Amino acid sequence: MNIILNTNENVIQKEIEKNSNFFKNENFKKTSNVYVYDNSNDQNELNEINLQKDEKVDKKSLKKKKNEDKENRNMEKKKTNENDKVQADDTFKRLELDNTKLSNTNVDNTKNSPRPLIDIEKEKEKKLSKKKEENLLVVKKITTINCSEVNINDIPLKDKYMILFLIYCLKFNILNIVMYIYENNKMFLTDATLKTSLYRQLIIRLFFSLKDFTKCIKIIDETKEYNNNLDILYIYAESLYKLKDYKKSITYLKEYLDLCAYDNIRAKIYIQLTKLYICLNQHEDSKTMIKNSLQINKTSYAYLYFSYYYFKKKKYIYAYKLLYKSNEINIFNHKIWASLSIILLHLNMKNEADKCLNNFIKMKRYKKETIMEIIEAYKELGYEKSEKQLLNFLSQQINDNCGE
Secondary structure (H helix, E strand, O other): OOOOOOOOHHHHHHHHHHOHHHHHHOOOEEOOOOEEOOOHHHHHHHHHHHHHHHHHHHHHHHHHHHHHHHHHHHHHHHHHHHHHHHHHHHHHHHHHHHHHHHHHHOOOOOOOOOOOHHHHHHHHHHHHHHHHHHHHHHHHHHOOOOOOOOOHHHOOHHHHHHHHHHHHHHHOOOHHHHHHHHHOHHHHOOHHHHOOHHHHHHHHHHHHHOOOHHHHHHHHHHHOHHHOOHHHHHHHHHHHHHOOOHHHHHHHHHHHHHHOOOHHHHHHHHHHHHHHHHHOOOHHHHHHHHHHHHHHOOOHHHHHHHHHHHHHOOOHHHHHHHHHHHHHHOOOOHHHHHHHHHHHHHOOOHHHHHHHHHHHHHHOOOOHHHHHHHHHHHHHOOOHHHHHHHHHHHHHHHHHHOOO
């Protein structure tokens, strides 16, 4: 029995580091304070032999692992090379197909000669540049302002109060005062204020309220204010309609539709477009416009103008049904009663037509156009007595109260 005892700790650490494998394979027996093992000499020899064997086995296993790693790396390289080749072949085939397609589409090029990629890129750049130029033109259209434009913030305070006064006068339809200030504008306003966009727009509204549509269009054409304000664009289109320039009015109303975001206003513009198409006898276009209006909002005017389409097609029952719906929504519309009287005459329902005519007369909205339409309907269908009575009754009213 040999007992290992050493008080020097450094020496013990060195011995343990040298013979670490030995201590791993050794079978120790534990006593109370120290470790003891039997037959130390024989045991040491056996342990050395075992250590040598273990070292050889470890070396062989390391070599095997290295060889296996090399083989795996080589296999991965081969696979990546094969995939790259396949992808390169696919891309080459695709390029060939694209080149063949481009060569077939180009008539001007020579036969079986694919277009170069540089030409394609140049064409794309040209298209993009054209689009940019078009967008810039649109922006210039919207923001076109005269060189003499003055900002409203740059005018004196006295002129600001005067413009505010003009706005209130137009709002409450006090047009005489606005007209007087316009005629004597240099007495009330400075030159800087007269060059502002707001002042020009107020003057356009003045002439539109006075129904001087020629003057209104003249000012708008000179100043191009319809590019600065949607209301002026609508006034311009409506003035063209009143002057019976229907095609030009349609173009500007469609521009207004593209810019307008409110559904209730869009519904009214669709109705206005139906009126214009009815004037141009383009009844199918008027039908599409009125359907668009009804999809947004089902108003009495929408059903009224939809009945005009069927009236022109001589489908009087359909027209009567639509007028009935329109009358349910709004009883106090004189145009509905006038249209009902005409359609009921065509349906050989004279008593009902006379009742509708009496309701029209009670409204006291004697417009020359509607009255003439009713008289012509009575005349065409052979109701000469009713025609004479109507003429006698309305002869005085036409001269006094009828509009355009």
